[in-house]
Amino acid sequence: MDIKELNEIIFDPIVCVKCGYCKSTCPTYLATRDERFSPRGRLSLSYKIIKEKERMGFSDLIRVFHDIDTCSKCGECEKTCPMGLNPYLSFMRAKAKTLPGKFEVISAKLTTKSKLFFTLLFYFGSKIKKSSYKINLTKISFRQREKIENEEKSDTIFFPSCFGYTIFSQTKKKVESLMEDLGVKFKTAPQSFSCCGAPLLFSGSMEDFEKNKKELIRKIEEKSTNDLSTLLVLGPTCTYIMKKFYKELNEKFPKVKIKEASDFIIEKIREKEVKIHVGEKDSVGEKDGNVKNITTKRESNINPEENKKNEEENKKKSEIIVIHKPCHEKYSDAIDKKNFFKELGFNVEETEFPCCGFGGSMFFKYPKMSNQLLDLLSEKIKEEEDKKVLVISNSPGCILQISRKHETKHILDLIYERIIVANHQQK
Ligand code: SF4
Ligand code: SF4
Structure with missing residues (x-):
């Protein structure tokens, strides 16, 4: 084994002791109960790539790449590992050394550089x-x-x-x-x-x-x-x-x-205790419209009449807002959004299962795993006959994925469309 190469890949100060704690929170392991799809299993496969890459046949390499690459990059293993390792970054680096991994790097460069490529993808x-x-x-x-x-x-x-x-x-x-x-x-x-x-x-x-x-x-x-x-x-x-x-x-x-x-x-x-007006759905301006025009258009939609408010209140009663917390939110000191919407009179719930199965490229490349994760999440979202369920999230990727099964919207779209904020500077 090339120690230099190994050191480059395992950049964590301490190596995995194979305790398996990370399995308890890994969504792909929890969905499949298969060691290959756990952080520990993927680390073992990474070592295999380093040690045996030259001797591995193409189909073997593809299989190992697949097992590693089905990781959703949620980062749960990093949070759970008692040794403070960052398993998924280690095995991401290992897979980049394989032939399919090199193609993926090219695709990642294109995604990063070209908005057209990103959009079409x-x-x-x-x-x-x-x-x-x-x-x-x-x-x-x-x-x-x-x-x-x-x-x-x-x-x-x-x-x-x-x-x-x-x-x-x-x-x-x-x-x-x-x-x-x-x-x-x-x-x-x-x-x-x-x-x-x-x-x-x-x-x-x-x-x-x-x-x-x-x-x-x-x-x-x-x-x-x-x-x-x-x-x-x-x-x-x-x-x-x-x-x-x-x-x-x-x-x-x-x-x-x-x-x-x-x-x-x-x-x-x-913070500003901004007065909240109940508004109605509208759209933002055209592609070249400037922000001022957009704001004007929105203000013209503010309907202060009582019946409009009642309409909104009835709407709230007949729907359930489900907040989907994206995997990466745990790193961003996220605030409690549930209470915010509750205080405004919405019926609010939160999803419990950590990963929706978007996982960046998992959405396209691994439909089976992606669907398994979405199904697990979806089971927790109870559709009711007399109430409309609207899932909201602040993650564009999660919105694309969850909207395959439920009506889904960006949190900020909901705030803009339903909780119209008066321009405090004019007050
Ligand atoms: S990555 Fe961490 S939690 Fe997982 S088996 Fe290794 S040492 Fe244990
Ligand atoms: S990043 Fe998430 S899906 Fe990938 S191995 Fe870690 S816990 Fe599992």
């Missing part, structure tokens, strides 16, 4: 998987060049992520509009630096991930003031990546807080 993936989430391709702009010289800088940067610039672009606009309503001064990170590098990290290519991170931090420096205080991120996975792997960002900006966008907005609503 998830667009057709969602169609094939019969996701009911509506993706409107005409609302997506693929222009990546922005002029940022001489632009006013801000100490608050909104990072919409790849999803926010593509198939969740309407949610991005709603976030911007809500933040304006809440009086938050911010700059939106341009599309040319909208990827945190998650696909690269999950493909096991640490070198490419590091390169992407360096470039992203350099661009954040260009856009922000020297005392960057808040980096708002759309989605818990990118929040997790930036909190956990962007140590250099904290070194450059010691005061910076990385916050997931829905947490930030709910906190702001509470």
